[in-house]
Amino acid sequence: GDSVTQMEGPVTLSEEAFLTINCTYTATGYPSLFWYVQYPGEGLQLLLKATKADDKGSNKGFEATYRKETTSFHLEKGSVQVSDSAVYFCALSDNTGNQFYFGTGTSLTVIP
Amino acid sequence: GAGVSQTPSNKVTEKGKYVELRCDPISGHTALYWYRQSLGQGPEFLIYFQGTGAADDSGLPNDRFFAVRPEGSVSTLKIQRTERGDSAVYLCASSSTPGELFFGEGSRLTVL
Numbered sequence: 001g002d003s004v005t006q007m008e009g010p011v012t013l014s015e016e017a018f019l020t021i022n023c024t025y026t027a028t029g030y031p032s033l034f035w036y037v038q039y040p041g042e043g044l045q046l047l048l049k050a051t052k053a054d055d056k057g058s059n060k061g062f063e064a065t066y067r068k069e070t071t072s073f074h075l076e077k078g079s080v081q082v083s084d085s086a087v088y089f090c091a092l093s094d095n096t097g098n099q100f101y102f103g104t105g106t107s108l109t110v111i112p
Numbered sequence: 113g114a115g116v117s118q119t120p121s122n123k124v125t126e127k128g129k130y131v132e133l134r135c136d137p138i139s140g141h142t143a144l145y146w147y148r149q150s151l152g153q154g155p156e157f158l159i160y161f162q163g164t165g166a167a168d169d170s171g172l173p174n175d176r177f178f179a180v181r182p183e184g185s186v187s188t189l190k191i192q193r194t195e196r197g198d199s200a201v202y203l204c205a206s207s208s209t210p211g212e213l214f215f216g217e218g219s220r221l222t223v224l
Contacts, residue, residue, distance in 0.1 A: 032211045043116070043217040044155070044203070051211065089154050097210025098143065099168065102154035
């Protein structure tokens, strides 16, 4: 069945460092791909998404490109800030857009 | 309200007791989801409603778990004869557009 595998954490970076969080997926058909973020004490919220191959999702300086050939959707940011400290979840939705599968989450801590 | 509201935010109960968790989705959202998140894990799908009906309840772990959405808005997740293994954060999400979920902050259930 459909699933998502993401890089295990925790990840600790200094402010202004480059961030990559790896995510690969297994799916039949043509899934949509997402990154959700959970800040401390808050609910999950959508960070970015891509609905078809080669699409790039971007938001708040974060980017991820839907790579069908490598079944990946890696999250990147060129210069992280302390405020980016959170748990990041990779997810996919199936063909219908109604069923979602989440990765286990990657905790990011950015230190000044 | 402006976002998805879940009550209670915390619930501590004894093994064997009955528990109800409530979700008030974003007004107008026809789709409503329940997920369960254990420590260090990603959200695990439980059930999905489209309107009043359960479109997919394949994630409910056993017959102790049941959910309703009688008027197509508020939903209640019901857990009978709670067990210690039911301890987790129960997340509710709603959606008006296939492929984008809006999450509440969750209800943390602790079964002693």
